[in-house]
Amino acid sequence: xxxxxxxxxxxxxxxxxxxxxxxxxxxxxxxxxxxxxxxxxxxxxxxxxxxxxxxxxxxxxxxxxxxxxxxxxxxxxxxxxxxxxxxxxxxxxxxxxxxxxxxxxxxxxxxxx
Amino acid sequence: xxxxxxxxxxxxxxxxxxxxxxxxxxxxxxxxxxxxxxxxxxxxxxxxxxxxxxxxxxxxxxxxxxxxxxxxxxxxxxxxxxxxxxxxxxxxxxxxxxxxxxxxxxxxxxxx
Numbered sequence: 001x002x003x004x005x006x007x008x009x010x011x012x013x014x015x016x017x018x019x020x021x022x023x024x025x026x027x028x029x030x031x032x033x034x035x036x037x038x039x040x041x042x043x044x045x046x047x048x049x050x051x052x053x054x055x056x057x058x059x060x061x062x063x064x065x066x067x068x069x070x071x072x073x074x075x076x077x078x079x080x081x082x083x084x085x086x087x088x089x090x091x092x093x094x095x096x097x098x099x100x101x102x103x104x105x106x107x108x109x110x111x112x113x
Numbered sequence: 114x115x116x117x118x119x120x121x122x123x124x125x126x127x128x129x130x131x132x133x134x135x136x137x138x139x140x141x142x143x144x145x146x147x148x149x150x151x152x153x154x155x156x157x158x159x160x161x162x163x164x165x166x167x168x169x170x171x172x173x174x175x176x177x178x179x180x181x182x183x184x185x186x187x188x189x190x191x192x193x194x195x196x197x198x199x200x201x202x203x204x205x206x207x208x209x210x211x212x213x214x215x216x217x218x219x220x221x222x223x224x225x
Contacts, residue, residue, distance in 0.1 A: 004155075031211060043117075043203055043216035044156075089155075091214070100171065101214070103156040 002027045002094045006104035013080055014112050021075040021107045023090035028068045035064050035075050036089045038106070044089065048075070080111045115139050119204050119217035126194040126224045134189040134220050136204030144210045145187040147171075147179065149200040150219075156203065162187055163210065194224045 003026040013019050023033070031052050036044040048064040050057045050073070056065045063076040073090055087108045091101040120135045138145065147159040158171030162181040176198055178190040187206075191198060204217040 034214065036214075036216075041219075043218045044205075044214070046213040046215065049213050100158060100161065105153060105155040 002092055002102040004090060004092050004102045004104040006090060006107050008107060009105065010108040010110075012110045012112060015080060015082060017080050019077050019080055019109070021077070021088050021109070023073040023075070023104055025071050025073070025092040027092070027095060028071050029095060030068065030093050032093065033066055033073050034091045034101070035073075036091065038087045038089060082111045082113050085109055085111050117204055117206055117215050117217035119220050121220060122218065123221050124223070126191075126222065128194060128196065128224060130194050131190070131192050132194070134191070134202055134204075136187045136189065136217060137185050138206040138215070139185065140206065140208070140215065141184065142206035142208050142215070143184070144207045145181065146205045146214070147177070147187070147189045148203045148205065149173065150203060151200050159189065196224050198222065199224045
């Protein structure tokens, strides 16, 4: 059974700092991995989806990497801004397909002006 | 383009009452999912559907039922509500099951 862990649970950084959020998963036979952002009281917004054949995926100031062999993915946020404050979740597929994914419990990020 | 629309946004139920959470998507997605999110517990899959007329159980299906009569709609039915069903419920969809998941804004449900 897939297990997804995100450490730390919470992170507070000053504005402008570059930061890395971590995601680890136990079953490395995955076909992709997704990173999401969740604002308080809102739904999840997909940020990046990395296919198993890719090592990195970039969108603006966000860069996600995937290392299947070590069971790890990282989300790099460059030049953080107060508007980046949110909870970031990663999700990895379970075996059996149909995109039944397991979500991590998230890292709550606060960027201080 | 509305994406995934969930109604209602908030609801308070009494123990033993029933209700239906509505979910509709206008992206012609084949795959639809219902999750519940409890504080500190992450999201748990309740039911999912890979197309009209096809549904299957997820990780935590007890106390819930679903139907998928059209591609667009995937309602979640709560029968005999219990306090353990107090949670935030999210509907999600994707085109192929291997692509990005799109989420609705959620329904916050309290059972008292």
